[in-house]
Each structure stands twice: as structure tokens, then as C-alpha cells.
Ligand code: FES
């Protein structure tokens with residue numbers, strides 16, 4: 001017999017997992033410092049088990065429908081307000097074939113305009129962020145004041161039809177939430193707060209979720225050859241963590257993660273991953289000290305092996321993590337968070353606001369995601385912004401870095417241990433688009449609970465594409 005065949009040994013499958021692991025609410029109720037009531041809500045809602053049509057992720061026609069029927073109707077995160085603190089500061093937001101100027105006004109309010117000269121259409125500004133005393137088109141010099149009023153036209157004698165009342169820069173709806181500036185192309189859209197629904201009050205209920213108390217350390221942009229929705233999917237469930245992020249298996253939960261959708265809320269959902277409890281897949285079970293050590297390696301590698309990382313008598317891993325995380329925040333940023341619960345300091349808690357905005361409320365992952373479509377269905381732009389608390393005067397916003405394909409997100413120092421995790425995610429994503437197109441069933445299978453947030457936003461997307469939600473006049 002061929003010796004190569006004789007040597008083949010297929011590993012046994014792990015035991016069938018037919019019992020759901022401990023729930024986040026039960027873990028939170030044991031914490032020494034109580035979690036906020038908002039985190040103790042658990043919706044347990046489901047949306048069935050129907051397969052998902054894979055072509056939603058690669059069909060040019062579907063992509064075109066999104067551009068025509070969804071993107072023009074939704075509130076979109078366009079700028080971080082503290083990037084444009086002074087009158088005349090301008091941020092440029094480009095998405096889905098459009099370009100928008102977000103401009104700080106003399107009275108400190110913010111206006112948004114189409115970034116298109118009313119002469120022959122050049123973009124008025126091109127840098128991501130810049131300061132302008134006036135909005136002068138670099139092509140022929142048509143000029144507007146920062147409030148959008150027409151200021152000057154070259155050879156006015158030759159433009160008898162161009163007057164201040166005919167050539168104001170067209171304004172775009174613009175509102176702010178928690179320091180984030182959103183725009184909406186629908187003039188008659190309902191307010192951002194109405195669109196966000198209960199997400200607003202949930203965030204207001206926890207003082208530490210106030211992003212006015214944070215500054216933007218870095219924005220990291222990674223173009224990826226994958227559909228924007230497949231990219232977002234990778235960051236709104238934790239089922240993939242055991243296989244994709246093997247180094248995180250012992251330090252935190254994965255399939256214990258709680259997922260919340262609300263039946264009357266089409267635009268937001270959330271998830272909460274408990275740290276300090278190892279993945280139930282781990283066999284043999286790690287010791288509590290191994291769980292703490294694993295988490296320290298990712299969160300504060302400089303503390304690895306330090307005596308303070310040893311569990312104290314009677315201390316649980318989550319109690320040790322609370323103690324160590326508040327110490328690290330004091331050391332790194334001078335902020336005293338010693339009275340804050342471990343759920344704030346250590347657990348990653350993520351909301352997503354339809355269609356593509358992902359703010360993490362806690363400090364467990366102090367970031368915000370934005371998933372933008374690329375030039376076609378097969379490309380997207382994945383952006384991660386890090387927001388940190390500060391003490392005293394607000395530090396200036398940090399740099400924007402573009403990490404191109406072939407470069408590693410693990411090489412961006414501001415991302416810390418998160419960089420490796422994001423890089424692992426990107427490596428999956430680069431194999432997604434081809435894989436979905438290779439499907440013979442054209443059906444994707446979603447879990448009933450852990451991937452319910454994916455199903456939820458796809459259902460909302462369908463409502464925009466069908467016209468059921470177009471102006472989001474939510475009753
Ligand atoms: S295109 Fe702007 S001034 Fe001509």
C-alpha cells in the first residue's frame with residue numbers, strides 16, 4: 001500500500017456543542033462594580049434561519065441599487081467634529097460617488113455643502129481636512145464664503161445669470177451626535193435622533209460613553225478587495241474569533257457574546273463580548289491566571305510578567321482586569337477610571353448604526369469603524385478610528401494613515417494589540433469575494449443568534465431598496 005495513504009489520519013471532530021454557554025448578563029451580575037442598567041438589557045430577538053443570497057455581495061446591479069436607493073437616503077458619518085474645531089475648518093467626505101464639504105461656521109455650528117463648483121463642477125476642496133478663509137475654486141476662481149453664499153465670480157460681465165441668489169452652494173442636511181457629524185442627502189429626512197431611535201438614550205445613560213470626552217488618536221484606512229457588506233459582517237460577530245484570532249482564545253469570551261436587535265429599531269444593533277472568561281471551545285480549560293496573562297499580552301504587553309498581574313487571593317480574572325486596566329489608563333493617559341466597572345474598561349461593546357457606522361461604546365475596544373463602498377461591488381474602504389479619553393486640555397486629533405494591500409495593519413503603532421487582530425480579519429476578507437463568487441449554491445448560511453445582526457441590517461437594506469424605507473419616516 002502507498003505509505004502516504006497509510007499515514008493519513010483525519011482528526012476527530014470536537015464534541016457536538018448543543019448547549020449555549022453562559023450569558024453575558026449572568027457574568028455581569030457577578031462583577032464587583034455593577035455594570036450600567038443599559039448593559040443588563042438582553043433582547044434575545046431572532047430573525048429566522050433563511051439562507052442569504054450571495055450575489056448581494058458581488059452583483060453590479062445590486063451595488064447600483066444601493067447607490068441609487070439606499071445611500072442617498074441614510075444618515076452617514078461624515079466627519080469627527082473636533083477635526084474641524086475653528087471657523088473655516090473643512091472636512092471632505094466622499095462616498096458612493098458623491099463628495100461633501102463639512103464646514104465649521106463663524107457661530108461654531110456646522111454646515112455641509114455639495115463639494116462641487118457651480119461653474120464647471122470641480123471639487124472645491126480635496127484634502128481630507130483643511131482650513132479655508134473662503135471657498136475658492138482652484139480652477140477659475142469662483143468663490144464662496146464659508147456659509148455657502150456666493151462671494152465673487154471672475155468676469156461677472158460674462159456671467160449675467162450668476163447672482164448670489166441663484167448660485168449659493170447647495171446645502172446638505174447635517175447633524176451631530178456625540179461629536180460625530182452626519183450628513184443626509186434627503187432634505188426632508190427625519191432627524192438623526194429619530195433615525196437612531198433608542199440608541200440615543202442608551203448612550204446618554206452611561207456617562208463614560210460620551211465621546212466629547214475623547215480625542216481621535218488615529219484614523220487607519222485600509223482599501224480591501226471585498227464588498228463593503230462582507231467587510232462589515234466580519235466586524236459585527238465574534239463567532240469567528242476562535243479560528244481567526246487564535247491568540248485571543250483564553251483571555252476573553254467569543255461565543256458567549258451577547259447580540260441585541262430591537263424589533264422596532266431598523267437602524268441599530270449591538271454586541272457585548274465578556275472578557276476574563278475563556279472561550280468554551282478551549283480544551284483543556286485554561287487556568288484563571290492563564291486567562292489574565294493572555295489578556296495582558298494583548299492589552300498591555302509591557303506588563304507581561306509583572307508581579308501585579310498575578311491574581312490576588314480570592315480575585316477573579318475580571319476583578320484583576322479591572323484593577324490592571326484602570327492602572328494602565330492612569331499610567332498612559334493620566335485618567336482615573338478606578339471606580340469604573342470592568343465592563344467599561346475591558347469588555348468590547350459595539351453598536352452599529354445603519355448602514356456603516358460602528359462606534360464601540362466601552363474602552364475595551366476604544367474605536368469606531370466605518371465601512372465605505374469602493375468603486376464597485378468588489379471593493380471597499382475599511383476605516384478604524386481610535387478614540388481615547390484624556391485628562392486636562394484636549395489633545396489635537398492624530399494622523400490619518402492609509403495601509404495599502406500588502407502592508408500590515410499590525411505595523412500601525414497606534415492600534416496596539418488591535419492591529420494584529422484587524423490584520424487577521426483582513427486576511428479572511430481578501431479571500432471572501434472570490435469564495436462567494438465560487439459558490440454553486442449561491443446561498444450563505446447564517447447562525448440564528450450570533451449572526452442575527454448581519455441578518456438585521458440586510459433586512460433594513462432590503463427595506464430601502466424596495467422603497468419601504470426611503471425617507472425613514474419612522475413612526
Ligand atoms: S470649475 Fe470652479 S471656477 Fe471653474
Ligand SMILES: [Fe+2]
Pocket residue numbers: 234235240241244245421425
Ligand atoms: Fe475579527
